[in-house]
Amino acid sequence: MDTRKLVEVCYTPGEYAYFKDEFEIVVVIDVLRATSAICAAFDNGIASIIPVPTVExxxxxxxxxYLAGAERKGQIVEGFDFGNSPFSYMKEEFRGKEVVLTTTNGTKSLDVAKDAETVVVGSFLNLNYLNEWLEKQNKNILCLCSGWQDKFNLEDSICAGAICDHLINTGNFTSVEDSSIAAKYLYLSAKDNYLGFLKSSSHRRRLKNLNLNEDIKYCLTPNQTNVIPILRNGKLVNIQEN
Incomplete structure (x- = not known):
């Protein structure tokens, strides 16, 4: 009997219903830029983040x-002071504070997954630290990519593939879905040069047109933080401090 746990990839929040009942842990991924910004925020000492799906x-x-941020289509929503740039959260004013955030894709995924047993935030920024934690959990794991407006995107899928590849290589996990196998091979193709591989990706072009190149470089540079944001009672907190 195969005792290995499952690790699978769901490419968009719209497909989550097909997966949700099989997995105790959901890793929400929005590389450009929500989950990267969330990891940067906790690395900077933020107390908690309340993710909400709507601007309202x-x-x-x-x-x-409350300190409240809102992003839609890559830009800060009028009336708000910040969006989902990771650099926004590196300021002193965020340390020890509770912040509210809504984004085009990432907070939607968090809302979709909120009833799972455990919901954590993943990005390239906390990849190794998250992988080490996940491999100790002995539970079925779903990587939920936020995509772009419920469509597939490359960067989230590559990050999910990196998680799959690591966990499968421990010998304690397996993937059976084609989405997971494809994500793993995307990661293996991209891992030596994320920036180059993603040069023509739709969201990278979108952000580049908004002059957000520094955000892109930061979000695609792995292992800059040792944090794992976890959803507890509607708030994201740092797992280390709880």
């Missing part, structure tokens, strides 16, 4: 005095 909800929190 974020605005309600802002009216109550």
């Amino acid at each position: 909800e974020a605005w309600e929190y802002k009216q109550k005095g």
Whole structure:
């Protein structure tokens, strides 16, 4: 009998319903840029992040005095002070604070997955640290890619493939879905040069047109943080501190 646990990849939040009942842990991935910004925020000492799916909800929190950020289509929503650039969260004003955030794709995925047993945030920034934690859990793991407006994207799929490849190589996990096998091979093709491989990807072009090249380079540079944001009671907190 095969006692290995499953690690699979779901390419978009819209496909999550097909997977959700089989997995105890969901890793939400939005490389460019929400989950990268969230990891940067916790690395900078933020206390917690309340992810909300709509701009209206974020605005309600802002009216109550919360630090609130909103991003749509790569840009800061009018009336908000920040969006989902990781560099926004490296300022002193965020340390020890609770922040509210809504983004085009990443916070939607967090909302879709919120009822799973365990929801954690993944990116290239915390890849090795997250992989080491995941391999100790002995549970079925789903990598939920945020995609772009419910469509497939390369960078999230490559990051998910990196997680699959690591866990399968431990000998304790297996993948049976074609989506996971494809993600793994995308990762193996891209791993020596993420920037080059993703040069013509749609979201990288989108962000480049918004003059966000520094964000792109930062988000595609692995293992800059040792944090694992985890969803608890509707808030993201750093797993190390809880």
